[in-house]
Amino acid sequence: MNLKLYLESILLLSGEELKISELCKFFKKDHQEIVEILNEIKNERKNTGINVEINTENVYLTTNPASGEIIHKFFNQESKPKKLSGAALETLSIIAYRQPVTKSEIEGIRGVSAEGVIQNLEDKKLIRVCGKKESVGRPNLYEVTDRFFSYLKIDSIEELPNYDEVKRHIERENEDK
The missing domain is CATH 1.10.10.10 (Winged helix-like DNA-binding domain superfamily/Winged helix DNA-binding domain)
Structure with a gap:
């Protein structure tokens, strides 16, 4: 077989x-x-x-x-992929760097509700549920998908900028102001 x-x-x-x-x-x-x-x-x-x-x-x-682009053109749809909102990009960044992560952990970092943004990112297949956290209520854990990598034109999570380096760079820029 x-x-x-x-x-x-x-x-x-x-x-x-x-x-x-x-x-x-x-x-x-x-x-x-x-x-x-x-x-x-x-x-x-x-x-x-x-x-x-x-x-x-x-x-x-x-x-x-x-x-994606050629498929959209063939079917006479909008040829450019839709841009993501700032909230969506922020949420995607949190998920990419912290995955697997729960909605409440994302909301704790962002300081606002992430319900709608998470649903939108799931609908666009940029994130997915990858399991349940072993804690009270067993909340969903989220991770990025292969479509996320394609959206950024990268092949893996390792190709994202180093979080600590980016953070230090931003802190240095803020000190110079």
Whole structure:
């Protein structure tokens, strides 16, 4: 049985998010084995037009964000990606540098509610829920997605500027004023 082939075919034909637990049940395989195979598919498809997105509970196919502009042009939509608001960029920065992070931790840093911004970033698939924090209420933990990296034209979190260096630079600029 070529499980990888079957999973990839099912993902293509489903056209929507699939629960990993349903795939486990159908193929009578444990969660870890299915996720490992899905990650193999994801890595193999990384530089193709179709990418695989996986979170703790679901998996789905998506277009490669690098193709976004041409896809928009082809379908006669707005050709430039929409700019993010300052609040969205600030929230994305917090998530990128502190991930995994909860909504209340983000709000503690920003000093304002992040509910709407987080929902907007999830809708744009720039962030995703990556688990639950082992604390009272078991709040969602958030992390950035591959689409976030494509938006910034980078390949990994390691390519972000060093947080401590940026902080020191800003502090020096503020001292000079």
